[in-house]
Amino acid sequence: xxxxxxxxxxxxxxxxxxxxxxxxxxxxxxxxxxxxxxxxxxxxxxxxxxxxxxxxxxxxxxxxxxxxxxxxxxxxxxxxxxxxxxxxxxxxxxxxxxxxxxxxxxxxxxxxxxxxxxxxxxxxxxxxxxxxxxxxxxxxxxxxxxxxxxxxxxxxxxxxxxxxxxxxxxxxxxxxxxxxxxxxxxxxxxxxxxxxxxxxxxxxxxxxxxxxxxx
Amino acid sequence: xxxxxxxxxxxxxxxxxxxxxxxxxxxxxxxxxxxxxxxxxxxxxxxxxxxxxxxxxxxxxxxxxxxxxxxxxxxxxxxxxxxxxxxxxxxxxxxxxxxxxxxxxxxxxxxxxxxxxxxxxxxxxxxxxxxxxxxxxxxxxxxxxxxxxxxxxxxxxxxxxxxxxxxxxxxxxxxxxxxxxxxxxxxxxxxxxxxxxxxx
Numbered sequence: 001x002x003x004x005x006x007x008x009x010x011x012x013x014x015x016x017x018x019x020x021x022x023x024x025x026x027x028x029x030x031x032x033x034x035x036x037x038x039x040x041x042x043x044x045x046x047x048x049x050x051x052x053x054x055x056x057x058x059x060x061x062x063x064x065x066x067x068x069x070x071x072x073x074x075x076x077x078x079x080x081x082x083x084x085x086x087x088x089x090x091x092x093x094x095x096x097x098x099x100x101x102x103x104x105x106x107x108x109x110x111x112x113x114x115x116x117x118x119x120x121x122x123x124x125x126x127x128x129x130x131x132x133x134x135x136x137x138x139x140x141x142x143x144x145x146x147x148x149x150x151x152x153x154x155x156x157x158x159x160x161x162x163x164x165x166x167x168x169x170x171x172x173x174x175x176x177x178x179x180x181x182x183x184x185x186x187x188x189x190x191x192x193x194x195x196x197x198x199x200x201x202x203x204x205x206x207x208x209x210x211x212x213x214x215x
Numbered sequence: 216x217x218x219x220x221x222x223x224x225x226x227x228x229x230x231x232x233x234x235x236x237x238x239x240x241x242x243x244x245x246x247x248x249x250x251x252x253x254x255x256x257x258x259x260x261x262x263x264x265x266x267x268x269x270x271x272x273x274x275x276x277x278x279x280x281x282x283x284x285x286x287x288x289x290x291x292x293x294x295x296x297x298x299x300x301x302x303x304x305x306x307x308x309x310x311x312x313x314x315x316x317x318x319x320x321x322x323x324x325x326x327x328x329x330x331x332x333x334x335x336x337x338x339x340x341x342x343x344x345x346x347x348x349x350x351x352x353x354x355x356x357x358x359x360x361x362x363x364x365x366x367x368x369x370x371x372x373x374x375x376x377x378x379x380x381x382x383x384x385x386x387x388x389x390x391x392x393x394x395x396x397x398x399x400x401x402x403x404x405x406x407x408x409x410x411x412x413x414x415x
Binding site for chain 1: 258260262264271273275277279286288290292293294295296299313314316317318412
């Protein structure tokens with residue numbers, strides 16, 4: 001009797017694993033035109049995003065991961081703020097072509113054009129979050145789908161981006177077409193994974209939220 | 216007059232020689248004092264401010280000890296890797312640049328940064344001289360000076376150029392378990408500040 005129960009348990013576990021595996025396995029999207037139209041429509045209709053985020057930096061050679069958490073806000077057309085609460089207090093805000101950094105109370109403002117490296121990094125991240133990757137000449141894109149998500153794989157074409165990243169994986173909720181998680185894959189198999197949680201779309205975000213140093 | 220200047224110059228330079236330093240040491244007692252990351256150190260992460268010729272870069276540095284080397288990896292807060300160096304305790308082995316972001320891939324600059332950072336990782340071998348001032352010992356290996364006290368370990372490293380002028384100065388403060396809590400490296404227009412992130 002016990003052996004029978006054991007065998008049935010194994011069968012059920014195996015069945016569940018196979019079924020879940022099939023549900024989560026991504027297959028390439030054939031009708032990309034339709035998907036691109038949907039993504040563009042969603043991007044058009046998204047005026048603001050506020051969300052918490054968890055970031056994991058995986059250093060493959062060191063077999064180490066650096067964890068960060070914080071809050072993210074975006075408002076059309078180009079205002080973005082990343083507020084890191086852990087492991088360090090650090091906020092970076094891009095607004096009106098300037099970026100302001102609050103490094104544990106020390107506030108510095110720069111012209112976005114003055115730091116090409118930062119400008120490039122920010123452009124990549126903004127592209128991934130805002131869904132600006134459709135018809136973006138800087139990336140070649142491929143789309144995949146499973147039961148829960150769409151996956152957009154972006155291969156950099158731009159020389160500056162290529163030097164930093166091998167590819168970007170953007171996971172979008174199938175239901176809302178909003179970004180759930182982004183993976184930035186670098187050389188040496190290192191990657192950065194950012195999960196967006198507790199998202200609010202089109203919530204009113206005052207412009208003053210992007211101005212650092214406000215009381 | 217000409218001879219006077221020559222004699223004066225010789226006299227002056229001789230008087231500036233490290234007369235007050237003790238005899239040259241051939242044992243490895245001082246080698247074991249000139250250590251910043253002690254034997255029990257395995258890894259730590261540091262908040263990092265890097266100022267290079269007026270350009271400021273901030274991020275997080277992971278320092279990890281391997282068998283005979285230290286990995287020094289600086290990433291931006293947003294996760295992009297700036298560089299990844301491997302520096303060997305044996306200063307005879309050249310550091311390895313595993314990665315440097317294209318925008319920072321200036322060989323002379325990277326070499327300068329690595330050489331400065333290496334001072335906190337390399338183990339000194341060979342002859343040394345010591346000058347004692349109260350509790351502090353200044354231990355000299357070639358052109359590298361270590362300020363050492365038995366209570367805090369090495370609090371300062373200075374490296375001089377061929378003319379004897381200090382061109383790189385490193386200040387170290389220690390926290391729990393004698394792991395460096397802050398490290399400040401000053402070398403002309405390259406400044407690096409590392410602040411330990413507790414439980415990071």
